[in-house]
Amino acid sequence: MRDIAISLKNIQWVRGDKTILQDINWTVQSGEHWAVLGLNGSGKTSLLNVVTGYQFPTKGTVTVLGNEYGKSNLQSVRKRIGFVSNSLNRFLTTFNQETALEIVMSGKFASVGLYEEVQEEEWKMAYQLLEAFRIEDQANQRYATLSQGEQRRVLLARAFSAQPDILVLDEPCAGLDIRAREELLRSLSEQTNQSGTSLIYVTHHIEEILPEITHVLLLADGNIVASGLKEESLTADSLSKAFKIPVDVEWKHGRPWLQVTAGII
Known part of the structure; x- marks a missing residue:
């Protein structure tokens, strides 16, 4: 039996008079790769904050890598979780002064900047x-001089350098053109196959779901619409409920593609 990487039981998070997450029960086994899907405002980012310990739920139990939050050292748990998100932009002042290679190296020490x-x-x-993410030619270039797609690949390489048990990617392809997106996804696919990391890939574009993704969690208005194996969860019915518009789904080359079939529900 595999170990449990993430366990959320009866999670509720209320902010003011608004319920952000409601009755969330979610288990990720070690070695599984999950996509978390939903519209903006569906609760995806809030769920990530709960998993990484930056937001404590109003009710429920969070256990990550065998550590129950509230009874464990959060800092030691976070060192085992890789995280790539636009929230890393708050470190741009430091990143922009470093080379791609230095930024990747800093990931090993879970630091911003190199002090070891x-x-x-x-x-x-x-x-x-850097070679794995096809950006070795820019190893000695300053981060500030790289394209957006190149910067994203540097941050992914940085996340893998820490050899995390869990890697959380929060919309890593946001803002990329189709070529940059496909280059990033291809490199991510290859690296995922080589590592033992459990991947949590957050997006609202189902065409980004790689063949390596095994499971899907669909959210709408802070509630779970569907959860489980991707082929069983990514149905026209569940996606229409999650995206609040009639859609159909077609599978090509191991990836799902969405088609809108009518106007807004």
């Missing part, structure tokens, strides 16, 4: 991650 002595072998491993 780095061994030659560690530099080689960081460079290999």
Whole structure:
């Protein structure tokens, strides 16, 4: 029996007079790869904040990597969780002064900036991650000079350098053109296959769901619409409920593609 990576039981989060998350029960087994889908405002980001311990629920129990929140050292748990999100932009002042290679290396130490002595072998491993994400030619370029797609691949390589047990990607393709998106997804697919990391991929574009994704959690208005194996969860009915518009879904090359079939419900 596999270990449980994430366990959320009877989670509710109320902010003021608004219920953000309601009756969330979700279990992620170690080695599973999940996509979390929903419209903006559906509760995706709030769910991530609960998983990473940056937001405590009003009710319910959160257990991550065997550690129940409120009874464990959160900092030690967070070191085992990789996180790529637009929220990392708050570190742009530091990132912009560093090279791509230095940023990847800092991920190993879960720091922004390098403050540790780095061994030659560690530099080689960081460079290999840049190779894995097809950005090794920019290893010595400043982050500020890279394209948006290149910056996103650097941050993904940085996340993998810490060898996390769980990697949370919050809309990593947001703002990318179709070519940059597909280049990033291809590299992510290859790296996911090589690592033992459990992937949590958050998006509202189902075409970003790679063949490596095994399960899907669909959210709407803070509630779970569907949860389980992706082929069983990504149905026209469940997606129409989650996206609040009639849609159909078609599978091509192991990836789902959405088609709107009528106007707003």
